[in-house]
Amino acid sequence: MISLAELQRRIDAGELSADAAIAQSLEAIGAQDEAIGAFVCHADHARAQSAGPLRGIAVGIKDIMDTADFPTEMGSPIYRGHRPRGDAAVVMLLKQAGATIIGKTTTTAFASVDPTATLNPRNQAHTPGGSSSGSAAAVAAGMVPLALGTQTGGSMIRPASFCGVAAIKPSYRLLPTVGVKCYSWTLDTVGLFASGVDDVARGLAAMTGRGELLLPSTIATPRIGVVTQDFAGAPEASGAEALRIAAKAAERAGASLRELTMPAIIAEAWRAQPVVQEFEAHRALAWEYRENYDAMAPLLRARLDDSRDTTPAAYDAAVETADRARQALARVFEDIDVLLTLSAPGAAPHGLASTGDARYNRLWTLMGVPCVNVPALIADGGLPVGVQVIARYGADAQALVAARFVEQALARR
């Protein structure tokens, strides 16, 4: 993988020109993407910008985000050849920070569940996960140091876990979703993939102009609550093992750990998340579903078929449950700094029939809290399994610092 932090260091030190850094990504895409299929389209030639913290950083953009310079096809034939007039807000934030947009990465149709043809760079017989399939794979394959994705259920943290890369799904709305195709306005969150926690922190700090998101030179020792999310069912052996190993490594590194059982309202919110998601999707994708029904991806269409009778009253009740759960979760964070939990049930499933299961992610998306994936182990077949570090709403810096702590603890194992 290409480390963003290392690239910045070499560019700053004059060891590497920003243009050479961009050229290196173009070469890697040329060499590898035919096999992996992470990009829908990409630049043939590209230059670095001359200034900004992300100069020389080539970035892959999930293809549900508007770009004026590339088509934006939403993973669907309904948007074949679609060319937006302008750039999404997050694309502009990257450009303003000096980055070079190198291409568009594959997405399941409208960031839902129908798999793309993208392969997992760790083991090409497996899915990279979804819906941000191409962005996770492009970083994992060493094609780009940074890529943008989105999460509505588990579309950032799950593919990051499957591909063995770091990712942050920031607090809700820390990054604007303007110009990003909407699935659910209460849930959709833009996030970043990069090779390690320091790299995603640098990307997020540069995009937001929030220097406090950069990792401090001294990483504080966190108070960690370990959560197994029993309400979501049991994990596979590799998922459970990843959580056990990460917890043990953190404890050995000095963190105080305790197992936490979530209040009942939290489990209720976990059950409410699909109601919010699909009710809003029926409105957000009304034109696609109602006027292009036959062209809709089959798994997404079936989901929408199944949820079309959800009433406003059921939606209101789900939203109310989520509000109460957010308050309860805020109280959980009074005694701990972060939660440590599963990123996915286990390693990436075999084949491309499914992008995997978001059951350990969807609650946290609904809560709006920052989640960071940290790779924890390599299971059979060379497949990574990660864990996620979760902080209270708005405490993205704290999530990153604790994730760095866990990452370092795992490296010392």
Added chain:
Amino acid sequence: MISLAELQRRIDAGELSADAAIAQSLEAIGAQDEAIGAFVCHADHARAQSAGPLRGIAVGIKDIMDTADFPTEMGSPIYRGHRPRGDAAVVMLLKQAGATIIGKTTTTAFASVDPTATLNPRNQAHTPGGSSSGSAAAVAAGMVPLALGTQTGGSMIRPASFCGVAAIKPSYRLLPTVGVKCYSWTLDTVGLFASGVDDVARGLAAMTGRGELLLPSTIATPRIGVVTQDFAGAPEASGAEALRIAAKAAERAGASLRELTMPAIIAEAWRAQPVVQEFEAHRALAWEYRENYDAMAPLLRARLDDSRDTTPAAYDAAVETADRARQALARVFEDIDVLLTLSAPGAAPHGLASTGDARYNRLWTLMGVPCVNVPALIADGGLPVGVQVIARYGADAQALVAARFVEQALARR
């Protein structure tokens, strides 16, 4: 004006065909819009749908909302000829309810403050207000029974007051903003203009599928808190008179009234609103502002120039202030049903140099609470002045019922 309720009654009774109702709007547009300039473009021929509560209802759509069948130009040459692939969520909600989209109404550039050429149908020497200029004027001139607008500061309630029509800015996110050009994601709210309170209630109920928004046969007598918004400065004589008359009429009709002074945090939120609005606009309109600077409308561009140094910390503080103010406002509503306050400082300003002042609106947009404009008096020059009725967040039905009470009380005066 065309009453939506009356059209529905006549169509249901078989006195008028749905197609004839649509034809009537097309005729009115043909007869009047050359003088008023409420439409950017409209259908030459249009048919009614055969079913749905809004069959036979011709609707004007503010031109920042995506439509597949009409260009969507955002009031800006930057989007000249722009044709979105699909329809905005609210456009689809209208279609699903049986309405006919008749055309696109004028908007200030990106729903900001640069006036359009639209004239006020009540007195063509005056502005109709903005930013939803065309939608307010189209309803006021009797061209359509229903039109959609948006409010970020005061872009619905102010033009409704200036044009003498009813309007609801619903609770934040009651209507989805998917496919509506974003200015500020915390503030932007889609709403409806129609001839009277019953008409906007019918439109909103049909779009949302929420029957509870229809007015009940018996209108309850509300407990009203009268608010002068001193923190926003003094109104003009006609604005003060409108509020006095509406309060007196409501009291005479049996409502319990008391003057309320808002807690200090509310005034603080009033001051914080522009910080939230412009910080988000810099991100939402980054492509337009940074890559099309010369083509930006001058007043909007100056606003963005003036606010470009707002820091994330200042924004965070403003958001935090708004959160605390929302909690304080919820407590204000423990003892009253609705607030009654100014819709605008006074009647529509002369000329087209300004769309008027949003100072009595912007707080309530930030609070996310439902606001309904009720025309209260006709000032010099035949210019209407309205008042607004405001309920707690989520109590849109209550806002409509109390607004109907005030409307009836004023009619009996």
